[in-house]
Amino acid sequence: MERLIRSTQELLWERGYVGTSPKAIQRAADAGQGSMYHHFTGKAQLARAAIERSGAELREAAEDQLSGSGTATERITDYLERDREVLRGCRIGRLTSDPDVMADPELRQPIDETFTWLRARLAEIVAEGKRNGEYPGSLDPEQTAATIAAVLQGGYVLARAAGSVEPFELAVKGLINLLPEATK
């Protein structure tokens, strides 16, 4: 059951929801049909569990960099530049282009929550930067947070399109350079 969830996480990351069949999940988890349908009502419920798990992992991983010490720009830069499997894309963000996920509120909800949390967390850090004078009063925390999150998500898209991590890294460096008081 633990293996079922983990295998589903992997397959959703790699192939999306539409592209993942119950049979493929069973094979990856080394479980039979009966086992899967005993623990879950079907593909959708299992996917929901897997997406929630991946969302929680994403939040934890982000918090690792974002809760560190240092200036706002330092923490944001740490977050942007941490090691990522860029060419695999974002396991949460990619589900956003899956029609059956978007059509099912149960499946979309954990995705919504994950990004809503991320933007709020980034906005907090930007707001801190404003309070201690690191950032000018003209900087809007919610806007800037959305921009940061978007550069990452868009960076994945550009990198996969190119078959190379380069566009991702360019986009991140470009953003860091645009942040006020950039270290360069």
Next chain:
Amino acid sequence: MERLIRSTQELLWERGYVGTSPKAIQRAADAGQGSMYHHFTGKAQLARAAIERSGAELREAAEDQLSGSGTATERITDYLERDREVLRGCRIGRLTSDPDVMADPELRQPIDETFTWLRARLAEIVAEGKRNGEYPGSLDPEQTAATIAAVLQGGYVLARAAGSVEPFELAVKGLINLLPEATK
């Protein structure tokens, strides 16, 4: 045959490649099996034609704003703020999360070319801005271009996750605000 390509464009946009069946294409195009398989060898070849078409349309639409008159920031802002069907996502960018598209070089190529073109075009404009003194010498054109393209692609992802255009608009405004000499 024209209808087949157009219907495929729509379905790829909405459901992706894995999620689109030949039968669905035929229904949408009001064409029979025989017709489709007479003009194309199969789903892949038809998809290739549709993706190329969509890529060309994306380039034309971008050029509408990017080739205008005005400062670099004005043209980039025009491009970022033009009307878009945000919640439908980017018809090219979304294919980037489709495993069967990424696995087939024939299908990935037009996607790669489209974004490579876009980043180069944006980099030209940033470089122009540097030459005429609008932007400081420290601004890297390729980096900044990648950042701009990424904000759009990521903006789509965040908006679809939220079920609202708001995150897209926040991300765009945030970026415009970060650009040197922002009008704001």
Next chain:
DNA sequence: GTCTATACAACGATAGAC
């Protein structure tokens, strides 16, 4: 060129034995 018929695998789930 377009139609209908046919093929065969995969999808997603259920049933009933153990």
Next chain:
DNA sequence: GTCTATCGTTGTATAGAC
């Protein structure tokens, strides 16, 4: 709890008539 059998549907394509 897990296994095997079965089911009806859809996916993707080919064949051959018109």
